[in-house]
Amino acid sequence: MGVQLAVIYYSTYGTNHHMATLAAEAAQAAGAQVRLLKALETAPAAVVAGQDAWKAHAEATAAVPTASAADMEWANAYLFSAPTRFGVMASQMRAFIDTLGGVWAKGGLANKAVSAMTSAQNTHGGQETTLLSLYTTMIHWGAIVVAPGFTDPCIFKTGGNPYGYSHTQGQPFTDDVKASIAHQARRLVQVAGKLA
Template identity: 80%
Template sequence: MSVKLAILYYSTYGTNHQMAEIAAEAARAAGAEVRLLKAPETAPEAVIAGQDAWLAHAERTAHVPPATAEDMEWANAYLISAPTRFGVMASQMRAFIDTLGGVWAKGGLAGKAVSAMSSAQNPHGGQETTLLSFYATVMHWGGIVVAPGFTDPVIFQTGGNPYGYSHTQGQAFNDDVKAAIAHQARRLVDVAAKLG
């Protein structure tokens, strides 16, 4: 079966965008058709313009299309990446998810493989609760959670989070980090293909 993977991210300063790019490269190499998409920004333009790093990232990624309900219907697998905010997913991603009621109501999100990644400023900044709370949403969709688990030794080398890769601000995107993200993306593609 052909895997059509929507990699949907939200990123204020670029961390989750970089994670999504690494995942997209690995998923394409595994044979998936990939759409790299961002959650629409909900913060006021004046707020973004007032923070140089936020504005610079927004300008650098202006070419990345915003996700739509149609993208979610097109895909048969999803990889969602968003930073944690107070222990849950950033509001921009949640706002997009909250627009999917129509797709959900007709079963358009059910039976699809879903995995998630996150980031935070510090190692215990809420990454695990962010991922677990999002997986509750996936269960409401009728989706199939595809967490990386401890299916590759690199999971232990990058923090030991079995729910999904989580990045700590300031951590280098070294070979282990890239390998952990790539492993999660390949695992998602593999499971999605088996679900057929």
């Protein structure tokens, strides 16, 4: 069995969608079967429609499938990408995770490789605590956390976060950024392949 990777993101304005897309492309190039999926939007439609950039992103990504428990069972590896909200993951991602009790109860999330990425409005806006909050949940699942660590020089070129790539909103997606995201995705696929 090869690597079956679910790349699951939540994105309000597009940053985490872009990160997830780059990761999915790198994982496919590394030989994984990939499903790019989004967490369900839980904000009221009127709130989304009231902010032009939020509405535009929702419309632009309407065709991206919504993540489900069935996707979690299909995958033998996961890559999550969600923005930070007050130092933890966005509530939309938390809401998705909170639907997974049934899969978790039968062991369907255990022994699978997992990694995470995030973004915030500023450099010290809670990226590391957000990643650790994601990993805390995944440790409860019995998943195998595959953080990038300092396993490639590209990590140092993009802020030096060993827990997972983190992007500062509004900053460009430079070649160094793309390399860091691709390295994390490839490392996840490599470890997941060994576990599979």
